[in-house]
Amino acid sequence: MIRIVLLVLGLGLLFVPAMAQAQTAAPNQSLKERPSACGLGSQSIRVCENDLQSCNSVCDARALDINSDIAGCSTRCCTNYNVCLRLRGCGSRVIQCN
Incomplete structure (x- = not known):
């Protein structure tokens, strides 16, 4: 019986340091900046540019x-292009329509 108690205590002592280390370890985070949602080549800009192009x-087809x-x-x-940009939060990218 004493052997079982000592075995259980011994196993417990093996796991305590591992658990303590897991709780104190900070998660790894990337220091890389997130790309702007309105930067060149971003999905928001591509969607609006595709709409403008189409x-x-x-x-052009009507002109024929x-x-x-x-x-x-x-x-x-x-x-419509400018409205698209504003809806996607990219109002700083609007162009002159004159």
Whole structure:
């Protein structure tokens, strides 16, 4: 019986230092800066640029049809681009639409 108690105490003493070390160890964290959500090549900018490009493509296609009304098409595309940027928190990236 004494042997069992000593065995249990001995095993307990083996695990206590490991548990104490695990509790005091700080988690590893990266010091690398997080990229801006509005930086060049970011997903937010790519989405808005793709929308602008597809809108301008529609404007170009309409320009080939003599019967289509394209007045203000480019301005509308540009305005939509700026709205997209503002919605994604990238208002500092808006462009002039004149």
